Amino acid sequence: MIILHFTKTVFVIAMMARVTMSTPTRMSNADIYAVANFTDFNSEGFNHLMVHNVSGDVYIGGVNQLYRLNENLELVVNITTGPEYDDEDKTHDTFNKILACNYAGNDLITCGGYRGDCQIRHMEDLSETYSTDHPTYVAANMSDDSTIGFVAPHYHLGQQFLYVGTTSTSQNPGNPFVSGRQLEGDQVFEVFEDGNGNTRVDVTLPLTLIYSIRYVAGFNYNSYSYFVTIQQQPADSSSAYISKLVRVCQRAESNYFNSYTEVTLSCRDESYNLAQAAYITRPAQDLSQSLVLDDGEEVLFISFAVGVNNPPTPTTKSAICMYKMSDIERAFQDAVEGCMINDGPSV
Template structure:
C-alpha cells in the first residue's frame, strides 16, 4: 500500500454561496410522433442508463438483465445477469454445502460503464451488480449477452460494488501512464467482507499477480471506522484534470450530523496524495445530496445538486428538498485553499483553523515551504 500523505484525509471548513432554484419556469411540452415500442423483458426494474456517443447505442442496466438499444430505442440484444444463488454473508464461489443460507437472489445493477482503450477499437461494457459481493464483469458492446471477462474464483480485493441494493456505488474511469483505472466510491454495508474503503482505485486489467478489478497495491481513502462515517455516495465525475466524488457522511468531530461533501484528487494520482474534500452548504438546512449533474450556469461549469433536508442526525431524507448550484471554479478555489493551508500553515487561516484531518488516522496538517503543495 502506498505511503499515506498528509493531504490524504483533508477536509476544510469552507461554506460557499450557491444558487437556489425553488421556482422553475414551465417547460414546453412535446410528444414523439413515433414513440419507441421497447418494453423491458421480465418486467425488470431499470437502474442505470449509458449512451455510447460514437455509435448512439443505449445500454440499460436493470435487475437481473442488461439491455442494448439502438439510437431510436429498438432492442438489439439483451443478457441475463441474475437471479443467482447468493447470500451477502458468504464469499463467492457460492457452494450450498458451505453456505446453507444461500438463495436465488436478484442481481441489481450498481455500475454500468463504457471502457474505451486509447488507440484501439476495443470497447467493452463494465457491469457490476449486488450479487457475489459486488464483483464486476466485462461484456461485448455488440451483444450484451456475451461475457468477455468474469472471474469464477474472485479474491477479496475484487469485491467492487455494495452487496446491498440500498447502498449506492459510483465510479469513473481514468488512465494513468497507459494503465486504465476505475475509481470507485461505495457505501458501508453491514454484511459481507469488511475492510473495503469508501473510495478505491481498481485496475481494469490483470497486472502481474493482481487480477482485474483488484485494488491491491493501489491508492484508497483510509478513514478509520467505515461504519462510523457511513459514506453515502451520489456521483463520481471527471472534470478537467481532476476526479470528483459527491457524497454525504456523518461529521464525527463536531455535530454528529450528516453533511454533504465534495472531494477531489488529480486524475493522474493513483496514490491519493492529492485527495481533499470540503463540505457543501445549502441555504435552508438542506444537507443530504440525492442526485447531481454537471452543466453550465451563467457561462461557467456548474454542478447542480438535488439536496434534501435530513431527518435529525440520520442519513434519511425528508420530503423537503431544493436544487442547489455550485460553481466548479469556486469549489476548486476552496479545495486548493484547503490543500495549501494544510501543507504550509498547519491548517490555519487568517483568523482560525480552517483545514484539518477529518478522519481517524495518524496524519496531521504540516507546515512545509509554500512550494511543497504544487
C-alpha cells in the first residue's frame, strides 16, 4: 500500500500485481486502484503529509488548515490556523512549513505563518499545548522558500531536538541554514547554545543573497541528522545546480555543528540534478538479500528530475535512485578524511 500526496487530495493506492523479483513485468491500470481518498475542496492546498508510525493516522498540514485523518483517510479533526494578522492588520496565509511528530512526547510539531514560528500540539485534537508569547523564527516565512524539520535525539544532552533546514533569504536573514531547536526546558524552539558551542550553521548575510540552498527532505540515521538539498554550483560549472546530502552529528559534546559535512548526490548522470523527495527504509527480504545489507541497515530512495536552471525548475524527465546507507556513511567518512589530509574546510 502506498500513500500519494497531491495538491488538494490524498490517495491511498494499492498495487496488486503478483510478481517475483526475478520476473520483470509491466503493470496495467487494472493492477493499480485507489483504496481511499480524502479531498477538501475548500482548501487552498496541502503542504505536508505525515503518517503516525503506531496509530496509522494521517496528518496533513495545509494552507490555513491542519487535518487529522484515520488510516482509512476519514476526517477525524480539522482546525483552522490562518490567515494571520500582522502588526499593521494585514492578513497573511499560514503555509505549513514543518509537520513532525515527537514520539517521545506524543506531540505534533507544526511551524509556519508569516513569522515562521512553531507550536507543539496535542496529537488527538490538534490543540496547541505550547506556543511562544514572543515568536521564535524557525521556518522560512515566504511561501516559496524551503524548510524541512524532523525530530531526532541529541544524545549528549539526552533530549529530543527539532532539526531544521531553512532557506535563508533577505526576508529571513536571521535564520540559520541548519539548526537544532530545543523541545524541552525554558527555551523551547530556541537554538541550543552553551559555552562550548551551538547547534546552528550560519552563512553571512551577503552570501545568503547569492548562495541559495533548497531543503528537500531530512531524516535521522545512526546518530546523525541528514538533509537532502539542492545547491548552486560555481559559475564555471556545466550545471548551475546540484543535489547534495548534508550531515551533522547528534553525539558531539562540544562545538556541536562543527561536524557539518556535505557529499554530492549523483543519479544516473549529471543531468538528473534536482532531488525532489527522499525516503529511508528497510527494504523487503528479497531486496535486502540481493543488496547484502547488514542487520538493521536501511536504504535511501531519492527521486530526481532533470532541472532547468535559474531558478531550478524540475522537468518531466525523472528517475529514482537507491543508495545503501553504508555507502553513504563511507562517502562522508572519505569526505572528512579528505578535508583533514588537504587541510580544507569541512563544508
